[in-house]
Amino acid sequence: MVLGLPHRPPLELERKRDGKRPRIHVHATARDLPSTEWGSLLGDLTRARPTMTAADVEWRVHDKTHLEFAIDYPFGADTTQYKWEAYFFVPDSFRVAQTTYDKRQIYDDLLSYVRLAVPEIPYEELARDCDSADVDSWTERLRMTLVAARGEADGSAAARAAIRRARVFACMVRASGLDAQRAMLDACDEADDVAEAVVASNRFSAASKRIATSYRRLLEDGEDMDLAEEVLVALRWVDEDISLFSEALFATASIHLHEKSGQKWAELASRLAADAVEEARYRRTQDYPSVGAEDASPRLVEHIEFRRHMLKRFTSSVLWLSHEVRDAATWIVHALYAIAAAIAMAFAVWATLRATQMQEMLAIIVLVTSYAVKDRLKAILQMYLARWAERRFADRAWSIKDTERNERLGVVSERAGFRDFRKLPQGVLAARTLTREHALEEFARPETVLWHEKHVALEPREEGALPSPMMTEIFRLNIGSWLAHTDDPTRTITFADPDEAVVCSVNARRVYNLNVVYRLNRGEDGTAPWRRIRVVVSRKGIERIDPIV
Template identity: 25%
Template sequence: MKRFKKELYEGLIHFRDRHQFELKSEFKRVSNLDTIQYTQEFYLFIPNSLGINRQTYSKNQFYRDQTNFIRYKTPEFDLLNLIEPSNSRSPFQRLNKLRTADQNLQSKEAVNDEVKLLGNIIRSAIRKRVRPLVHHLETATLDNDDPTLNQQILSLTHEIRSTQDAFAKLKRTFLDHWQDQELRQHFSHVDEFVCRAVDYHLTGLLKFVKHAHMLSLRPAERAIEDLILQQHPYQPTDDCSDKDERFCYRKGLLNKFVLDALLLSTSRHHMADTYLSVINIVAAAVAMLFFFLGFVWQGNIFIVNSAPFIAVTVFLYVIKDRMKEGIKSIYHQQASRWFPDYKTEIRTPSGSHRVGTHKETFAFIEPGRQPKDIARIRNREFHNVLETYKRPEKIMYYKSEVDLNSTLAKAGARRFNLNTIFRLNIHRFLEKSSDTHTPYTTLDEESHSLQEIMLPKVYHINIIVRSSYTASDNQLHSNLRKFRLVINKDGIQRVEQIFQK
C-alpha cells in the first residue's frame, strides 16, 4: 500500500525496483516571464564502507546509471468536465469534430494524437481523484467515521463508469464513419489502457477501504469491486502462471503507445566534447608558435646542422608536443568548472519550436564545500551525541537546470508544462556491501546459555534535494527535502521522507 500511495504523488522519491529510485517533478511555465529556470540540486551522502568515491565511481559511470525522462505534463481535467459537450479543450469533443472531417493523412494523425492524449488524461484524472480519498482513508478511524467518504467513493465510481461509457460510444460512432483498421486498433489499445488504469487505481483504493474496516463503506466497497470486475477482460486469467510474461510485457507496450502523445524531441550533447575540436586547434597553435619562436631563436645562436642545433631542435619539438597535450589535459580537468557535463535541447515533437534546455552537472564534493543549510539538515534526526560526530561518508552532487520558454504557452493550449523523472540505479553501490544478515551472540538471562541470532545489516544513503525556481512575482523561491534510502546487499528496502521545508 505504501508503494501505491507514493506513486500518487509528485515530488516524492520512491523506489522503482530494488536497484532504482526515482523522483518525479513538475516544471510550470509562468505567463509573465519569457524564460523561467528551475534548478534541482541533489546531495547524496554515501557511507565510506560502500567504497564509492572519485577513484571507484567515475562521472561516466554515474551518467550510465542515471536516467532523465522529459515529457509534457498530462493536461488536467476532471472526469465529468472531460465528457462535458461544451468543453472544446476536451479530446472527446475534438474527436467528435474529427469524426466528420476529411479522411486524409493529416486528420488521421490528429485522431491518433487525440485518442492517445485522451488515455493519458483519463488515467491522470483517476489518479487525481483517488489521491485525496487514500489520504482520507488513512486518517479515518472507527471513532472518527466520516459519512461523506462513502458518497465520495460512490461518486468516483459513477464518474469512471460515465467516462468509460462515453469512450465506448465515441469509439462506436467514430469507427462507423472511419473505416480504418489501424484507427480501430488504436482505439482498442487506448480502451485496454484505460481499463488497466481503472483496475490498478481502484484495486489500490480498495486495499485502503478494506483496511479501514468501516461498515459505512460497504456500499462503496461493493461499487469498487463491481467496477474492477468489469475490467477483467484485460486482466490476467486464472490459468496464467507466475512464469507468464505476456501480461506485463503488453502493459509496458501499451504505456509506451499512449505516452507517445506527451513525448518531446530531445537532443543531448556532451558540452566538453562540443568545444574539444576548438581546444585542439588552440593547443596546436600555441605549441607550434612556441616551437617556431624557439627554432628562429636558436638559428641565430647555433650553426645550422651542428650538433647543438639538432639537439635543441629535438628538445623544442618534444616540448611542443608535451605543451599541446598539457593544454588539452588542463581543459579536460577544468571543463566541469566552465561548462555543464551535458546539455539537452528540448523541442516540440515536430522539432519546429524550442521548448527549453536541460543542463546537468555531477561531481564529488568535500564536506567543507557543502552549503551550511545542507550540512545543518544533514545533521538532523540523529541522537544528540551523533549530531556532532563526523560521519565517514562521501558526498555526491548532481545539479539539474531546466530553462523553459514560456512564450510557447499559447492561450487555450493543453500541453505546455513539463514533467521530468530523475532515476538512479544504485547497483554499483552494493558491490562492497556486507551480507543482508550478520550473526550476533548473546547471553540468555534465564538459562545463561549462549544464543546466536541473525540481525539485519543495512546502510543509509541520505539524499537532500534543493529545488529553486522563479515564480510569477519575479522572486526566487526554494524548498529543501530530505530522504533516506535504507539499503542492503539485496537492494533498496524502503525510502523514508525525513524533512521538508
C-alpha cells in the first residue's frame, strides 16, 4: 500500500533480475518510427525552433489520414492582434465541393487545440536553477508552494496550487530537455571526432541527472511535510514522468549514435544506454508500474505505453486552454431572415389589398398566387442574404480561457468556405503557380480551393500568471473522407528505355498533390509573405510533406 492507494496486481510474472551491463537492442530505430504526434512522449511543448520566426508554422503528419500544423501567437504588452489565412488546393478528383462539403463538415474535420507554451529556459540553466537555493528558482518556488500546502486537505486551493506548480515543472523539463537532446545530437553529427561528441553528451547527461536529483530531494522532503494525499500522489507521478522522459531521451540518443560506425561511437552510445537503464532501475526501486523488459509481452508493452501517455497528459494538461465556441453570425442571419420575411409579407399584403378590388374568382387566383410568390420570395431572399452575410461576417466566435488559473486570454473569430480560383489574392496565386510549367496545367489538374481564416486578439498576461511566452494552437485536419474517391495506390505502367533498347513494365504509385498556401500576420498590415507546402497523398493516406516556398 502506497499513499493510501491499493497495490495493483502485476500484469506479468515478475522475476528477480541481476544487474547486467547496459547494451542496445534495437527493435525499431528512431527513423522507422518517428515521433510525429504532438501528444507523444517526445511531444514538442515549446515548439518554436531558433531558426523559426513568429510567422513560421510547423507541419507534421500525425497519421495516415491526419495532417497537423501548429501556429504560435506570442503575447504582447498590450492586446495583440493576429490574422491567419490558409488556402487548401484540393484536387477535383477528391470531390470536395460546396455542394458536397458544408461548413459543419469543414469544422468537424478541422479540429483545434489550444495551449500555453512553457516558460523558455535552456536545459543547463534549468539544472543550475535546480541546484540554486535562490528563492526565485523554480525548485525553491515549488518548495515554498509545498510548505504553504502543509496540513491542507485534498481539493484545497493550496493543495491544487502545489499540484499545478509541480506539473508546470515537469513540462519545463520536457520542453527544455527535448531541445537539449536535439542540440546534443546535432553537435554529435557535426563533430570532427568522437571526443567532441563525448563532451556534448556528458554535458547533456550531467544536466539531466542534476535536475532529476534536485527534484527527488524535494520529493523526499515533501513526504515529511504532512501534505494532502493528492499532493503526494501528484509529486510521485511527476517524478515518474520525469524519469520516463529522461529514459526516453537517453534511449533514443543511444540508438541514434549506435547507428554510427566505429568502436568509440558504440562506447558513447553504451554510456547513454547506461543512463537510460539507470532511470529504469530507479523507477523499479520506487515501485513505479512503468518498468520495461527486453522480453516484455505485448500486454506489458501496452501497459507501459498507456502509463506513459497517462502521465504525460496529467502533466501537460496544466498548459491546455478551454475555448467556448459559438455561432458568430446567428443574430445577424436571423435579423436578415426577418427582413426577408417582412419584404415577402409586404408583397402579400399589397396583393391582398389589390385582390379585394377584383372579382371573386380572380381575387382567389391572385391571393393563391401571391401566397406562393410570397413563400418563394422569402426563401430566395433568405438564401441571398445568408450568402451576403457569410462573405462579411465570421462563422464562429471563440472565448479562450485558462480554467486552471481562472483567466481569460483572448477572443477569436473564424471563417471557412470555398473560393473561386480566379478571384484569389495575387500573392496566393503566385505561390500556387510557382511550380507550374504552364497555365494550361489548370485544365489538366483542376482544383477546388478551400479557405480558412482566423482573427485572434490576445490579452496581455496578468501579473503573477504563468510566464508563458506565447499561446500555441494545434490544428488536426482529417482528410480521410477526401480519399474515398481516389484511385488504387499502385498501377502497372509500361515504357521504353531508349538507351538500353528495352521495354519495361513496372508498378507505379498513384499519388495526388494537396497544396496549402498560408500566412500569419501580426496586426492587420498584411505584410507577411505567403508560404506553401505540398502534401503528397495516395489512397493509403498521407505519404509526405514537401516545403515549396
